[in-house]
Amino acid sequence: MRILTKEEAKFIDQWAPTKGHLPLALLMENAGRGVAEAIVTATEEENRSLDVVIVAGKGNNGADGLVAARQLEEWGHEVRVVIPCDDKSGSPLFQQQLAAIEALEIPVLTLADGDVFEAADVIVDGLLGTGLQGELQGPILELLDRMEAHVDTYPDTLLVAIDVPSGLNANTGAVAEGTLGMDLTVTFGAPKQGMCLYPGKSYCGEIIVKGLGFAWETALLDESNEHFPTELITAELIDALLPEREPTYHKGSNGHTLIIGGSDGMIGAPLLAAEAAVYAGAGKVTTVVPSDCLRMLQTKIMPEVMTGSFGNLLHLRMHSSEKQAVAIGPGLGRNEETTTLVKNFMTTTEVPLVIDADALWALGHMDIVGHEFSKRERPVIMTPHLGEFARLTGLTIDSIEANRIEVARQFAIKYQVVLVLKGAPTVVASPDGLVAVNSSGNEGMGTGGMGDTLTGIIASLLGQGLEEVEAAMAGVFLHGAAADFLYETRHVGFMPSEVARQVPYIMTEVVGSE
Numbered sequence: 001m002r003i004l005t006k007e008e009a010k011f012i013d014q015w016a017p018t019k020g021h022l023p024l025a026l027l028m029e030n031a032g033r034g035v036a037e038a039i040v041t042a043t044e045e046e047n048r049s050l051d052v053v054i055v056a057g058k059g060n061n062g063a064d065g066l067v068a069a070r071q072l073e074e075w076g077h078e079v080r081v082v083i084p085c086d087d088k089s090g091s092p093l094f095q096q097q098l099a100a101i102e103a104l105e106i107p108v109l110t111l112a113d114g115d116v117f118e119a120a121d122v123i124v125d126g127l128l129g130t131g132l133q134g135e136l137q138g139p140i141l142e143l144l145d146r147m148e149a150h151v152d153t154y155p156d157t158l159l160v161a162i163d164v165p166s167g168l169n170a171n172t173g174a175v176a177e178g179t180l181g182m183d184l185t186v187t188f189g190a191p192k193q194g195m196c197l198y199p200g201k202s203y204c205g206e207i208i209v210k211g212l213g214f215a216w217e218t219a220l221l222d223e224s225n226e227h228f229p230t231e232l233i234t235a236e237l238i239d240a241l242l243p244e245r246e247p248t249y250h251k252g253s254n255g256h257t258l259i260i261g262g263s264d265g266m267i268g269a270p271l272l273a274a275e276a277a278v279y280a281g282a283g284k285v286t287t288v289v290p291s292d293c294l295r296m297l298q299t300k301i302m303p304e305v306m307t308g309s310f311g312n313l314l315h316l317r318m319h320s321s322e323k324q325a326v327a328i329g330p331g332l333g334r335n336e337e338t339t340t341l342v343k344n345f346m347t348t349t350e351v352p353l354v355i356d357a358d359a360l361w362a363l364g365h366m367d368i369v370g371h372e373f374s375k376r377e378r379p380v381i382m383t384p385h386l387g388e389f390a391r392l393t394g395l396t397i398d399s400i401e402a403n404r405i406e407v408a409r410q411f412a413i414k415y416q417v418v419l420v421l422k423g424a425p426t427v428v429a430s431p432d433g434l435v436a437v438n439s440s441g442n443e444g445m446g447t448g449g450m451g452d453t454l455t456g457i458i459a460s461l462l463g464q465g466l467e468e469v470e471a472a473m474a475g476v477f478l479h480g481a482a483a484d485f486l487y488e489t490r491h492v493g494f495m496p497s498e499v500a501r502q503v504p505y506i507m508t509e510v511v512g513s514e
């Protein structure tokens with residue numbers, strides 16, 4: 001599912017009346033009606049006339065609210081409008097909609113009118129949408145404070161945001177001081193990017209997407225649109241990506257995945273990756289570790305996984321030949337000899353490659369090796385967490401977190417790699433500029449070994465024939481969805497190996513694939 005930045009929403013806004021021959025007021029009419037419909041649907045069981053307060057700022061977000069007010073009144077609900085102050089200036093459409101509200105004699109109140117929320121069943125936040133700049137202040141902040149105080153006293157009041165909760169940055173997900181958590185956010189066309197990122201995501205409540213009255217994707221295809229696309233990774237998307245299995249398929253058809261990793265005391269990491277690759281459906285899985293770790297690995301690993309060892313570059317090349325996917329890094333350790341060895345291997349092999357953990361460490365700063373990867377025919381997949389990514393790029397963790405989608409996008413384009421930037425949420429960036437934001441996963445996943453499991457799943461899917469970006473998107477979604485299933489019964493203490501064991505069920509039941 002596509003998600004939109006505020007710049008893209010604005011682009012649509014400008015394209016419609018100029019190139020699309022669709023007046024903005026028409027889009028607004030659809031948006032406002034969508035809000036009214038969502039309120040009626042959410043309160044359907046009560047089946048009665050509602051007392052609705054529409055709080056409208058003076059931009060187009062507020063104007064959407066005024067359309068909703070008009071619509072709800074037509075449907076028989078008790079409606080009043082609250083505006084921040086008596087000054088009735090605002091965007092042209094706000095003024096036009098306000099004139100209609102006044103002509104219809106719908107009450108318009110301000111903060112000076114006392115308890116404006118008294119007896120409200122529903123409060124609609126149309127103060128600010130994608131036009132938010134900076135911090136909340138003045139009467140807008142005061143109105144939000146009064147709304148909060150009202151819902152604290154009357155928690156049954158339904159709080160509904162128009163487009164985004166006021167104060168939420170529609171691009172980054174940052175929230176200004178005073179932003180309220182909503183029960184429902186009714187957004188237009190597609191969710192806004194900031195609603196899929198933390199902390200914004202936790203302020204939206206249920207997200208309902210309402211149409212604008214035309215296929216807005218057409219606007220974004222216009223040659224003057226310079227924005228790269230961003231998507232949300234959902235079960236439907238993954239369902240379309242997972243490999244179909246013919247009845248005649250055998251282990252040779254489902255890919256041979258190789259995991260390279262392990263060091264003294266870190267043998268669990270390649271083991272977890274290899275076993276996850278098995279659960280994700282690889283035809284064959286082999287794990288190779290340094291010679292002195294082989295015995296330990298063999299006593300612990302599941303019988304389905306083949307094992308081997310390596311000591312030099314020739315061994316790594318031999319093991320990786322005729323493999324459909326290779327993942328390198330889990331538990332490798334950081335001693336100088338191994339670091340040089342894997343760095344040489346990674347920068348000289350053409351095999352489909354997933355680079356994780358200590359192999360990312362071995363790369364050092366990306367500017368030193370980046371050009372090697374951009375020369376490859378197929379991109380490598382890199383799976384850093386924030387700390388590893390900070391080291392690769394020289395950026396601070398805070399600056400990455402503040403803008404993870406754009407930072408990931410620029411990295412993937414610059415080095416022509418598929419980047420899986422792990423975190424809440426994990427994002428996948430591809431060399432052509434697409435970024436996909438994962439919608440599955442939970443806080444219970446913050447435990448050692450979880451990344452090794454993810455690497456195994458991605459490598460397994462890569463070996464089964466998915467393209468790099470597809471394997472990365474499907475891998476992160478399945479991994480998170482498997483953990484979400486475990487989260488239903490416990491919020492902490494589930495192990496990466498349990499997550500891996502859940503993956504086949506997610507592939508079958510949630511995604512609906514075989």
Ligand SMILES: NC(=O)C1=CN([C@@H]2O[C@H](COP(=O)(O)OP(=O)(O)OC[C@H]3O[C@@H](n4cnc5c(N)ncnc54)[C@H](OP(=O)(O)O)[C@@H]3O)[C@@H](O)[C@H]2O)[C@@H](O)CC1
Pocket residue numbers: 009010012013027028031057058059060061062064090091127128129130131132133134135136137140162163164188212
């Ligand atoms: N995209 C689409 O296709 C469609 C979009 N639609 C709708 O349009 C909305 C965007 O409308 P928009 O551009 O008019 O901006 P909006 O969010 O109303 O805010 C502007 C107002 O906020 C004020 N203001 C800003 N920051 C502030 C602060 N920190 N603290 C206080 N005030 C602050 C600012 O004041 P000013 O700076 O002008 O003094 C101005 O008055 C979008 O979210 C959606 O609902 C629909 O109609 C359907 C089609």
Ligand SMILES: [K+]
Pocket residue numbers: 061125126127128129161162163164165166
């Ligand atoms: K709003």
